[in-house]
Amino acid sequence: MSKSTKVTIQDVARLAGVGVGTVSRVLNGHPNVSADAEASVRRAIEESGYRPVAAAQTLRSRRSNIIGFITDEIATSPHAGQIMRGAQETAWKGGKILFLVNTQWDPELERSAVETMIDRQVDGLIYATMFHRAATPPQAIRQIPSVLLDCFVEDASLASVVPNEADGGYQATTYLIEHGHRRIGYINHVEDIPAQRLRLQGYRSALEAHGIPFDAELVVERYSEPKGGYDGMMTLLNLPNPPSAVFCFNDRSAMGAYDAIRQRGLRIPQDIAVIGFDNQELIAANLYPGLTTMQLPHYEMGIWAVEYLLSELDAVGKDEAAAERSPPQVLLKCPLVVRDSV
Amino acid sequence: MSKSTKVTIQDVARLAGVGVGTVSRVLNGHPNVSADAEASVRRAIEESGYRPVAAAQTLRSRRSNIIGFITDEIATSPHAGQIMRGAQETAWKGGKILFLVNTQWDPELERSAVETMIDRQVDGLIYATMFHRAATPPQAIRQIPSVLLDCFVEDASLASVVPNEADGGYQATTYLIEHGHRRIGYINHVEDIPAQRLRLQGYRSALEAHGIPFDAELVVERYSEPKGGYDGMMTLLNLPNPPSAVFCFNDRSAMGAYDAIRQRGLRIPQDIAVIGFDNQELIAANLYPGLTTMQLPHYEMGIWAVEYLLSELDAVGKDEAAAERSPPQVLLKCPLVVRDSV
Numbered sequence: 001m002s003k004s005t006k007v008t009i010q011d012v013a014r015l016a017g018v019g020v021g022t023v024s025r026v027l028n029g030h031p032n033v034s035a036d037a038e039a040s041v042r043r044a045i046e047e048s049g050y051r052p053v054a055a056a057q058t059l060r061s062r063r064s065n066i067i068g069f070i071t072d073e074i075a076t077s078p079h080a081g082q083i084m085r086g087a088q089e090t091a092w093k094g095g096k097i098l099f100l101v102n103t104q105w106d107p108e109l110e111r112s113a114v115e116t117m118i119d120r121q122v123d124g125l126i127y128a129t130m131f132h133r134a135a136t137p138p139q140a141i142r143q144i145p146s147v148l149l150d151c152f153v154e155d156a157s158l159a160s161v162v163p164n165e166a167d168g169g170y171q172a173t174t175y176l177i178e179h180g181h182r183r184i185g186y187i188n189h190v191e192d193i194p195a196q197r198l199r200l201q202g203y204r205s206a207l208e209a210h211g212i213p214f215d216a217e218l219v220v221e222r223y224s225e226p227k228g229g230y231d232g233m234m235t236l237l238n239l240p241n242p243p244s245a246v247f248c249f250n251d252r253s254a255m256g257a258y259d260a261i262r263q264r265g266l267r268i269p270q271d272i273a274v275i276g277f278d279n280q281e282l283i284a285a286n287l288y289p290g291l292t293t294m295q296l297p298h299y300e301m302g303i304w305a306v307e308y309l310l311s312e313l314d315a316v317g318k319d320e321a322a323a324e325r326s327p328p329q330v331l332l333k334c335p336l337v338v339r340d341s342v
Numbered sequence: 343m344s345k346s347t348k349v350t351i352q353d354v355a356r357l358a359g360v361g362v363g364t365v366s367r368v369l370n371g372h373p374n375v376s377a378d379a380e381a382s383v384r385r386a387i388e389e390s391g392y393r394p395v396a397a398a399q400t401l402r403s404r405r406s407n408i409i410g411f412i413t414d415e416i417a418t419s420p421h422a423g424q425i426m427r428g429a430q431e432t433a434w435k436g437g438k439i440l441f442l443v444n445t446q447w448d449p450e451l452e453r454s455a456v457e458t459m460i461d462r463q464v465d466g467l468i469y470a471t472m473f474h475r476a477a478t479p480p481q482a483i484r485q486i487p488s489v490l491l492d493c494f495v496e497d498a499s500l501a502s503v504v505p506n507e508a509d510g511g512y513q514a515t516t517y518l519i520e521h522g523h524r525r526i527g528y529i530n531h532v533e534d535i536p537a538q539r540l541r542l543q544g545y546r547s548a549l550e551a552h553g554i555p556f557d558a559e560l561v562v563e564r565y566s567e568p569k570g571g572y573d574g575m576m577t578l579l580n581l582p583n584p585p586s587a588v589f590c591f592n593d594r595s596a597m598g599a600y601d602a603i604r605q606r607g608l609r610i611p612q613d614i615a616v617i618g619f620d621n622q623e624l625i626a627a628n629l630y631p632g633l634t635t636m637q638l639p640h641y642e643m644g645i646w647a648v649e650y651l652l653s654e655l656d657a658v659g660k661d662e663a664a665a666e667r668s669p670p671q672v673l674l675k676c677p678l679v680v681r682d683s684v
Contacts, residue, residue, distance in 0.1 A: 025454075032454040066458065075442060076427040078420030078624050085418040088444055092451050097458050100417060100442040102430055109434050112374040116408065116439050120462055226628040252628070259630050262604075282420050282624055286568040286594070288601050 007050040016044035024095025025065075065096045067309060068117035070110065070137075071128040075102035079280065080130050083149060086302025087126060094310050096123065114138045124309040127151070132162050132194050145312040149305040150298075152329065159327035161304045165195045168294040168334035169202020169247070170209075172275045175292070176245040177210050179342055181273060184212075185243035187232035187253050189224040196249070199277065203247060224249045229256025237264055245273035245342070251283040254291055254341075273342040277334075290339030297332040304330060349392040358386035366437030372407055407438045409651060410459035412452065412479075413470040417444035421622065422472050425491060428644025429468060436652050438465065456480045466651040469493070474504050474536050487654040491647040492640075494671065501669035503646045507537045510636040510676035511544020511589070512551075514617045517634070518587040519552050521684050523615060526554075527585035529574035529595050531566040538591070541619065545589060566591045571598025579606055587615035587684070593625040596633055596683075615684040619676075632681030639674040646672060 009027075013020045018037050025033050026041040033041075044050070069087060074080045084100065091098045099122065101113040117125060118140060127137045128149035135151035142158070152160040176184050186203050189196045200219070207214055220235050222228030229248055236243055237260065248254035254276035258268065266272055268289055276284060276293035284291040308328070351369075355362045360379050367375050368383040375383075386392070411429060416422045426442065433440045441464065443455040459467060460482060469479045470491035477493035479500070494502040518526050528545050531538045542561070549556055562577050564570030571590055578585055579602065590596035596618035600610065608614055610631055618626060618635035626633040650670070 032450075032457050064462075066462075073423075075417035075444075076423035076430075078423060078622075081415075081418035081420060084444055085446060088418075088446060092448070097443060097451070097455055100444065101439060102417075102426055102442065104427060104430060106434070108374070109439070112372070113439055115374055120406075120408070252624075255628060280420075280624075282594075282622075286597055 007048045009050070011048055012041065012044045012050045015048055016040040019093075021093050021095050027095075063123055064121045066120065066122045067091050067096050067098050067306065068114075068122040068125045069098045069100040069128060070113050070117070070125065070141075071100065071102055071130070072105050073102060073130045074128055075100060076104065077130050078282065079278075080150070080296075080298050082298035083128055083302045086299035087128075087149070087306050088302075090303045090306035090310075094306070096306075096310075098126075098306075111138045111140070114140045118143060123313055126305050126309065127158075128305070132165065134194075145309055145316075147305045147308050147312075149301055156329050157327065159308055159329075161301045161308075161330040161332060162194070163296050163301070163334050164331040165198035165334070166202040166205070167331075168277060169199035170206045171202070171334070171336055172199075172247050172277065172294050173203045173206035174210070175336060176247065176273060176275060176342060177206065177212070179245070179273060181243075181245035182212050183215075183241065183243045183245070184218065185233075185236040185246040186219045187229055187236070187246060187248045187257060188219060188221045189249045189253075190221045190228075195277075199249060218243055222253065224253045226252055226256035226259070229253030230260045231256070233257035233260035237261075237266075243272070245275070248274065248276050250278045251276040251280045251291060251293055252278075254293070255283050255287060258287055258291075269340070269342050275342055279337045284337070284339065287341075289341050292339045292342045293337050294334040295337050296334060300332050304332065349390045351392070353390055354383065354386045354392045357390055358382040361435075363435045363437050366435075367407075369437075372437055405465055406463045408462065408464045409433050409438050409440050409648065410456075410464040410467045411440045411442040411470060412455050412459070412467065412483075413442065413444055413472065414447050415444060415472045416470055417442060418446065419472050420624065421620075422492070422638075422640050424640035425470055425644045428641035429470075429491070429648045430644075432645045432648035432652075436648070438648075438652075440468075440648075453480045453482070456482045460485060465655055468647050468651065470647070474507065476536075487651055487658075489647045489650050489654075491643055498671050499669065501650055501671075503643045503650070503672040503674060504536070505638050505643070505676050506673040507540035507676070508544040508547070509673075510619060511541035512548045513544070513676070513678055514541075514589050514619065514636050515545045515548035516552070517678060518589065518615060518617060518684060519548065519554070521587070521615060523585075523587035524554055525557075525583065525585045525587070526560065527575075527578040527588040528561045529571055529578070529588060529590045529599060530561060530563045531591045531595075532563045532570075537619075541591060560585055564595065566595045568594055568598035568601070571595030572602045573598070575599035575602035579603075579608075585614070587617070590616065590618045592620045593618040593622045593633060593635055594620075596635070597625050597629060600629055600633075610683050617684055621679045626679070626681065629683075631683050634681045634684045635679050636676040637679050639676060642674050646674065 013023045022037050023041050026038050088098045103110040124145040125141050129151040133151050148158050148160040220232040222232040276291045279293045279295035284293045355365045365383050368380050430440050445452040466487040467483050471493040475493050490500050490502040562574040564574040618633045621635045621637035626635045
């Protein structure tokens with residue numbers, strides 16, 4: 001490679017006084033760039049000696065600059081919109097547009113959507129689920145660069161990014177322990193999904209790391225809705241030796257736990273501390289007192305998935321033997337969001 | 343027209359033992375139909391003498407069977423997912439797939455998305471907003487069949503479907519009056535948006551229709567979030583002659599009103615009745631007691647918009663002088679959802 005490849009697209013953007021997205025759109029022959037901006041970019045490319053990756057240039061005419069985004073129900077559910085947001089913003093910065101199809105769990109629509117996307121020559125595909133789970137995406141997604149978002153295939157044959165649930169459970173429980181609690185309840189979900197298994201695993205590891213014996217009586221399983229949280233909390237409060245703090249599988253169960261605690265005339269956090277999971281703003285930020293919770297890295301997973309796809313697209317035609325690498329299986333951290341409930 | 347046009351696509355579907363969507367996909371040369379299903383449909387067409395609209399057949403090769411769906415933030419916000427759901431389901435029944443772009447209010451992305459959609463030969467475009475408002479969609483959407491969803495252009499030059507806000511306010515207030523209340527507070531939003539003006543108008547009309555004089559003291563304006571609802575409710579409770587019922591601009595303000603009422607040691611609905619607006623399930627169904635509220639017709643608007651587009655597509659090439667009709671400006675009713683707060 002010649003030396004001039006060290007000039008980056010960022011340098012060109014700075015020189016031209018435009019965003020990186022605009023440079024990318026000019027390079028890719030995207031129609032929607034003003035004549036002025038295009039002229040500045042072309043000047044900046046000449047002056048800087050910038051040379052975009054040859055493979056990318058060769059492929060230019062075959063690029064649609066569209067990334068397909070297939071999901072079960074991210075667009076229609078109130079739970080995971082930030083996945084779409086992180087992905088869309090990152091795509092647009094790279095001069096690409098996300099076309100989303102929300103299949104509402106219809107497998108025929110899902111297959112058809114993937115095929116239509118490939119027919120329309122999308123550059124790559126994101127297959128995203130509303131909650132962390134094992135998935136069986138249509139075979140066709142393997143025909144083009146693809147990545148799984150908030151899901152994975154059991155044999156790890158497709159790149160994937162999911163939340164680190166076990167670490168989240170560990171952090172949540174540790175935060176309660178650090179606030180002096182040793183008798184900590186856990187209102188878990190009932191269905192066997194990764195979050196259900198892994199958050200419990202994190203809860204147990206944290207107890208163990210702090211020399212607190214596990215007490216099975218303190219773990220209850222309920223549907224992770226307000227009603228389940230209410231009911232689970234009542235069960236814990238009825239124990240001869242009730243907990244002084246409770247970790248809830250998600251913010252919706254915490255919402256119900258709040259009601260149970262209030263109904264008993266107890267105060268949060270003075271009488272009982274509560275920590276949630278998900279950081280579902282509509283609930284967590286709006287409860288009184290505000291709910292301390294673990295944030296799902298929705299936005300970050302969206303960014304990661306698109307950045308991964310863009311790097312795969314860049315690598316096409318390079319001698320990196322991409323096909324021989326194992327697809328990455330990435331876990332992203334769930335950060336603690338402190339409010340007033342612990 | 344020949345007599346055989348009276349055989350409908352539904353008849354063909356019934357005869358073939360498949361869904362209408364499958365028939366439509368066969369007619370439109372959609373790839374994703376099993377050989378068996380295609381054979382049954384072709385047999386049923388022959389037997390029934392069904393003749394699809396000629397124009398649609400002629401245009402077949404130019405149809406992508408994709409409907410573009412451009413939105414400010416429906417996919418990323420937790421508020422209006424049912425719009426997407428109604429639209430997607432209706433499109434799919436008609437053998438079409440919705441491609442959504444969520445622009446997060448970025449006008450450059452919005453323009454580019456519309457142009458990319460048109461480049462990719464979508465059959466029609468839906469321009470949808472997260473809340474009911476006047477909109478200024480990119481000019482380019484006028485090049486192909488388009489419809490505005492949950493928004494409108496001031497000059498009514500594009501077809502539009504929005505909620506009937508005034509009727510919703512009227513119904514909510516009337517429901518409280520019918521439950522014996524005559525001193526009814528209204529916690530309105532502060533920004534000048536259609537819902538703000540029109541729900542107040544409905545509130546006033548209902549009072550007037552029932553011979554109750556309007557009392558300006560009973561109407562407070564706050565940001566329509568829990569904090570605003572809490573604060574507005576406190577203001578009303580501090581009146582020398584406080585209301586016995588309160589209509590809240592939305593479910594989020596009602597959530598805050600609940601906290602204020604509880605903090606005063608009052609009971610809902612025995613001491614004070616509460617009615618919301620939006621039927622945002624995550625809140626309305628999960629509050630204790632469940633919140634009685636007006637439902638936004640999100641799902642129905644999604645259906646209406648796609649059905650309108652499909653009928654426009656059917657009309658292409660017919661002698662209906664479509665261009666000379668005024669684009670419909672449709673208001674859909676907000677139904678009352680009764681729970682336990684009144």
